[in-house]
Amino acid sequence: MSTPTFVTCSQLVFHWPDGGIVLEDFDLAVGPGRTGLIGLNGSGKSTLLKLIAGELAPAAGSVRIAGDIGYLPQTVVLDTGVRVDEALGVAAARRALHAIEAGEATEENFAAVGDDWDVEERARAALDSLGLEHIGLNRTVGEVSGGESVLLHLAALLLSRPQVLLLDEPTNNLDLEARERLYAAVASWSGVMIVVSHDRELLDLVDQIADLRDGEVHWYGGNFTAYEEALATEQEAAERMLRVAEADLRRQKRELAEAHDKLGKRKQYADKMYAIKREPRAVMKLRKRSAQVSAGKHRIMHEEKLREARERYDEAEQFVRDDDVIRVDLPHTEVPSGRTVLTLRDLRLRHGGSVKGFDVYGPERVALTGRNGAGKSTLLRTIAGQLAPVAGEATAHVPLRYLPQRLDVLDDALTLAENVARFAPGATNNQIRARLARFLFKGARAEQPVGTLSGGERFRATLAAVMLAEPAPQLLMLDEPTNNLDIASVRQLVDALSAYEGALVVASHDTAFLREIGITRWVRLDGELTAVEPL
Template sequence: MHNPSITFADASFAWPDGSAVLDHVSTAFSPGRTGLVGDNGAGKTTVLRLIRGELAPTAGQITTRGAVGYLPQHLTLAVESDVATLLGVRPKLAALQAIEAGSVDEHAFDTLGDDWDVEARSLAELAAMGLAGIGLDRRVGTLSGGEAMLVALTGLRLAETPVVLLDEPTNNLDGAARERLYAAIAGWRGALVVASHDVGLLDLLDDTAELRAGDVTVFGGGYTEFAEALEREQDAAQQALRTAEQRLKLEQRQRREAETKLARRKRYADKDYANKRRPKIIMNLRRGEAEVSAGKLRDGLDDRVESARGAVVEQEARVRVDERVRIALPDPGVGAARRLAELRGVRGVGHDGVHTVAGPERVALTGPNGAGKTRLLSTLFDAGLRAQLDAYAVPLTERIGYLPQRIDGLDEADSAVGNVRASAPESPPGEVRAQLARFLLRGDDVDRPVATLSGGERFRVALARLLLAEPPHQLLVLDEPTNNIDLRTTQALVDALSAYRGALLVVSHDRRFLDQLGIDTWLTLDGVNG
C-alpha cells in the first residue's frame, strides 16, 4: 500500500472497565475510500474518534496524513444558524462581503485567503448535491434532517480536508437523498473512511475494513466482494476443520489399537516368564527391549495424536463463531379481515387517500425527508395531534407496538429485565432472562441500568420489549428500524418479522430491508403535514 492515509502501529484501546476495542492492531487504510464495518458494539464510532484524535490509544500509535474532517452519526445543529455556517464558510463569506464593501482590514484578507470564489463554489457544490434551491442564508432549522446532513457533507467537500470520516451518513436519508450521497461518495477526492451498515454505500468504496474482536482486517474491494470472499474462506475453514477432526479421530483410534496390541504382547511375555520357557537372563533382556520398543511406539503415537489435536485447534481458530440474535414471535391471532388501523392522506391505494391496514398485511410508508412520515405514525397514539393534520393514522386496535427512530422510551434507571417485564408483567424474571439471552443480552448486562448499555444493546432491549409484549401486539409500527443495527441483526429481524402473523407498518429508507420483508402495500406521503 503506497502512502497510506491512516496507519495503526501496534495500537490498542480499552475503556476503563477493561473492554477492549483495539488489541495491538497494526494495519493501514489506503488514500482512497474505505468502508468500516462490524457488529453493533464492536466499536466503529470509537475507532473513528481515535483516528480523529478525540481519543488517544492506550498503547501504540494511530497517525493520519493531514487534517481530519468528521461527520458524526447524529448532527448537533444550531437551528438558528444558517446554511453558510453549517457549510463552514460563513467567516470567509463575511470577509468577502466586507472587502467588497470597501474594507481594507488585514484580518478580512487573511480570513478570505485565496477563496475569492467561495460563494460561487459553495452554491455549485450544494447544487451538485441536489440542493440547488437552498440559499446560503437559509436558517438551518428549516432544513430536514437529511438536508442538514447533505449540507454538512458538502461543507467537508468544500474544506478539502485530506482525511474525512463519516459515521452512518445514510441514516434517515430518503431514496433521492441517498442517491445524491452515493454520487458524492463515488466522486470523492481524498481519503475517506465510512462506518456504515448500508450495503449500497459500502459497495461503492475501494476497500472494506472489518472491526472484529479487537482486530482490524482490511480487504481490497467493496462489502459484497468482502462478504463473498469471507464466505468462501469460512467454507474452506470448515472443511479444513472437518478434515483435521477426522485425522485426530484416526490417530486416536490407532493409538488405542496400538495400546491393545502392546497389552496383548505383554500378557504373552508375562505368561512365558511365569512358565520359565527360556533362561531368565534372556527373558529379562527381551522384556526390557520390549518395554523400550513399546515406549518409543507410544511416544511416536502420542506425538501424532498431539500434532493432530494441534491441527484441530489451529483450524478452529480460523472458523468464526458469530452469535446471532434469535427471535421467535408469539402468534397475535390476527384474522385476515381484522381491521387494525386507518391511514389518511396517503397515496397509492386509490383516489380517496385512505388505506385500512387489515390482517397480517405488510405496509411500507414512503416519502421524501420532511414529508411527515414520523409525525403520521405518532398520530396513532396522539388524538390531539391527529386533529391538527391532513395526513394521520387512526388506531382500530389497542394492541399496537411502536419502535421509534430514537430509542428514548426506555426507563433509563431500570434494568433490561425490568424494562421487558413492564410490557410483559406476567412473565417470570427467569423466563425474561432466557428470552433476553436470545437477543444476546446475558449475565450481569441484563441487571445493569439501561443508561449504562451501549447503543446496540439499548436497541436490543427496546426490540425485546416490543416483541415480547403480553398480550402480543397485533400491529407493529417500526420507524427506520435498521438505522441502529448491524447487518446480521438486520437479517435476524427480517427472519422474525417474516414469520410474524400480525400486521406491519414500516417507515424505512432501506429498500433492501423492505424488499426482504415482502411488502404487500406501498403508500406514499408527499408533503409536510400541519
Template sequence: MLSTQKPAVTLVNLSFTWPDGTAVFRDLSATFPIGRTGLIGTNGTGKTTLLRVIAGELTGTDGSASVIGQVGYLPQHLTLDVGATVADLLGVAGRLAALRAIESGDASAAHFEALADDWDVEARSLAALDRIGLPAISLDRPVGALSGGEVVLTALTGLQLGGHEVVLLDEPTNNLDHVSRQLLYEAINAWKGSLIIVSHDVALLDLMDSTAELRDGTLSVFGGPYSAYQEYLAAEQAAAEQALRSAEQRLKTEQRQRIDAQTKLARRQRYARTDFENKRKPKMIMNNRKQEAQVSAGKLRGRLDASVEDAKQAVTEKEARVRRDATISITLPNPDVPAGRRLAELRDAHGHGIIIQGPERVALTGRNGIGKTQLVSTLVSPGPSSWRGFQAESFIERIGYLPQRLDHLDDDETLLTTVRAAAPGLTDGQLRAGLAKFLFRGDVVGRKVGDLSGGERFRIALATLLLADPPNQLLVLDEPTNNLDLHSVDELVNALGAYRGGLIVVSHDHHFLSRLGITTWITMDEAGLHYS
C-alpha cells in the first residue's frame, strides 16, 4: 500500500543564481521524505545554498521550496557570531531576560508577555545542556568563549528545545571531539521530527534513513544510509564504466569498418578508371556502370556514416553516466626549512614543552574546550604569549595559520584580492591559476568572501594559506578537514605529505592525522601537555 504521508520538504523547479549571474542550481524538483536525510555532494555544488533557501534565508530565483511546518537551521558559520550568548543559541534569551527582570522586582506587563508562562525556562535549558554533555556552561557565556564543538552542541540543544518540525544541520560534527560526536549521534538517533543534514562524516551519514545527493545541478534521493548508497553507486558506476568501454569499442569497430569500406571503394574506382581509359567495354555500358557504382558508393557511405554517428552518440550518452567530479588540486612550494631550524615552542605551566624544528609534524589533540585553539592561535602573535599557564612562542615570521572559526577573512573583499594580499608578488594570471586549483574559476574570483558558503569560505582560507608567496615555513592548521569533501581531504593529505616545512595540526579526525606522518603527538588536558 502506498504511503499518503506528505514529504518533509518539496522542491518544485527550484533555481538559484547569485547577483553576479553565477548559477548554483536550476530547476530542482525533488522531495525530502519524513525522517532523517543526509545531503551530500562535492564542495561547491550548492548544498549550503539549498539549505539556506529551504530555511528562508535566501529566496530562489525561480520555483519554490515548501516545508511541512516550522523549520530550524544550524549553519556552518555559527561560530562566527562571537557576540551571541548561550541563551541566544538556545533561543531562550528573550524569555530568560524577562524572567530575571520579574525576579528582580520589575512587574512590567511586557515581561510577563515575553515570558509566556515559561517559568522553568532557565532550569529546563540547563538540564538540556547537561544531557548533551555541557553541564558547566552558563547561559550568559558568550559564543566567543566557547570552543567550536561547544557552540555546535549548544545550538543543537536549542533546536531540540524549539520543537521544529524540520531541522536543517550544516556540517554539525565539525570541531566535535570523540565524546561530543557520540553525544550528537545519540541526539540524532532520538530526534523527533525530520532532519536534513549536510555532512562529510560517514558515521553520521550512516545514521540517516535516506541519502540525497546534489550533483551537477540535479538532486537525487536514495532510500537508505550513506554506505548503502555508496554500494549502490559503486555497482552503478561499474556498470556505467563497462557500458562506456563497450560503446567505445563499438565506435572503434564502426570507424574501422568505414575506413575499410572507403579503401575498397577507392580501389574499385581506380580499377573502373583504368577500364574506362583502356576502353575495354562500350562507352555507354561503362557510363552506366560508373553511375551505378557512384549511387551504390553513396548509399554505402551514408550507412557507414550513420553507424559511426550512432556509435558516437552512444559513447556520449554512456560518458554522461560516468562520474568525473572536480576536486581541489594542491601543490605546496618548498619553503627551504633546514632540519635544525627552530620554528616554535609550546610549553605548559609545569615547564613541559617541545621545540618544533625543521620539517617536524606535530598533532595537538584533546577534548573540546580544553584550549587547543587558544594555544596555537598565540603562535601568530609577536613574541612569547601565554594562555592559562600554557606558553607559545614562534621564532620565525612566515607562519601560515588556518583558524577554526575562519573569522580572519574580510567579507567585503573579493576572492582575488584576498589571495593577492598573501601573495603580492604574483600576477593576476598566476593568482587565477592558483585559485582554479581550489575550484574558483572565471568570474567566480570576483565574488565577495561574505557571499561564500561555509565550504567555499574554507577553501578560500586554505588557498590563501597555501598559495602564500613567499611560502610559509610553518603551517598551523586548526581542524583543516572541516567542510572538505573526502576527495579534497585526499588532496590535502597528499600536498602536506610533500610539504617540507613545519606542521602543527589540531584535529579530532584521527584517521586524517594518521595519514600525515605525524612525528610528535601532543595531548592537552587540565594537567598540561603530554607527548608521545
C-alpha cells in the first residue's frame, strides 16, 4: 500500500519583524483532496502557504509534509530570458534525449533522461491541457503574456508530478479562457491541494473549505456554495442565541434595579419605625438586622443572575461574525436615463485594438471582456486620458474616475491621508480620516506611508481616494477590481456598486462578480470592440 499524502502544521508560530502576530500555536492537518483556504485580507492565508512551501521559516512549531510539494505563488516571476523548456524544468532531459537521438549515447546523457523518454510529449501535453499549445518549447518566457506565465508555471508544477500542490490566488491575472483551463486542471487533481482564492467558481470545485479566522481554522465540508449555506444557517442560529441572551441580560438588569428600589423602600420604612419608636428597641434592632441580611442575600442573588446573563451574552456574541470589511458608500451621483456619458469614435489604441463607434448612456453598466493582452486596460487608460490614442477620439461628458489594475495612482512617499487629500483638496482633515476609517484605515493608520501597504491594503487606499475625489464621479471605470479583495470585501463592493446611480464600465474576468453588480451590456475587445451575449 502507498503511504498516504498529507500536510500537518503543529504549534506553528510566525510573527512579522515589527512584532505583528500572524499565527500563534497554530495547528492544521490536510489530507488528500482539494481544500479551499479562505479568510479576510491579513488573516495569514498567503503566509501559511509560504510556511508550508518552505518560503518562510516559523519562529516555533513544525511543518510536516508527506510527499513532494509544488507551489504556485500569488505573484509569478519568471526570468524572461530563459526558454520555455527551461521554465518547465525539462531542458536537461530534452537536450540529452536529442543528443542520444543524434548518436551521442553517453552515460551522462542516459542518466539525464532516466526513465523520461517521453519528456517532450509530456511537456507538450501539459501545455496543451492549459491552452498553451501555441507556445513552442524553444521560445523564451519573455514572449508570453502575464496570464500565460501563470499557466506556464502551473504546467511546470504538473510536469514535476508533486503529491502536494499549493495555489495562491491562481486566477488573479487569467482571462476567461485561461480560467476554464485552470478549473479543469483543479477538477482533475487527485493528490493534496490547498488553494487560496476569492474566485467563487474555483472554490466550487473543492471538497472542503478551511476558513482561517482569528488564528485558527474552521472546517466546512463541501464546496464554497455549501459553505455559504452552512454559514448562513450557523449565523442565523448564533444571532437568535444572541437575541435571547440580550433579552435575558436586559431582564436581569431590570430585576436588579427593581430589587434595589424595593429594598430601599423597606430600609426607609425600617428607619422610620426606628425613629418614631413604635416598637421595643430590641425588636426594632432585630428586625433591622434581619432586613439587612435579607437585603444582602437578595442583592447577591440578583447580581449573580446578572453576572451569569452577561457571561451567556458574551459567549453568544463570540459566535456572531462581525467581519472587519470595507464599507463603500459611493457618492450620490445619479445620471438621468439616456444621457450620453461617453463617446468613442474611430478609436485606434496604442498597443493595437480599435473602436469604430461606441456610446455609453446613463446609468448603463458595461462589462468589458476579452483575453489577456487584448487591450482592455489600454482602452480604459485612453478613456481616462492617461494614454493618447493613435487616432480617433474618446470623450467623457461627465466627471469620471478610473481605478487601474496596477493601483499606481497613489504616491508611495506620501501618507494615506496626504494621498486622499490630493484627490479631494476641498475635503477637511476630519472628512478624509472618516472616509479612510470606513476603508479600515483608522487612527494612526491614516499616517502610514502608502509604500508600506500590502496588495489588499493598497486597493482599499486607492478605492478610498477615488471615491472621495472631487467632483464625485458619474462615470466609474474599474479594471479587475476584485483581484486583491477577500470574499467579504467583494460582497461589500458588490453592495456598493449595486447602489451606485452613475454609469459603470468594468473590465473583469470574474463573471460571478459581473453578474452580481447587474451588468446591462456585455462587450468584448478582440481586435475590435463588439457586443457579446451575457456570460
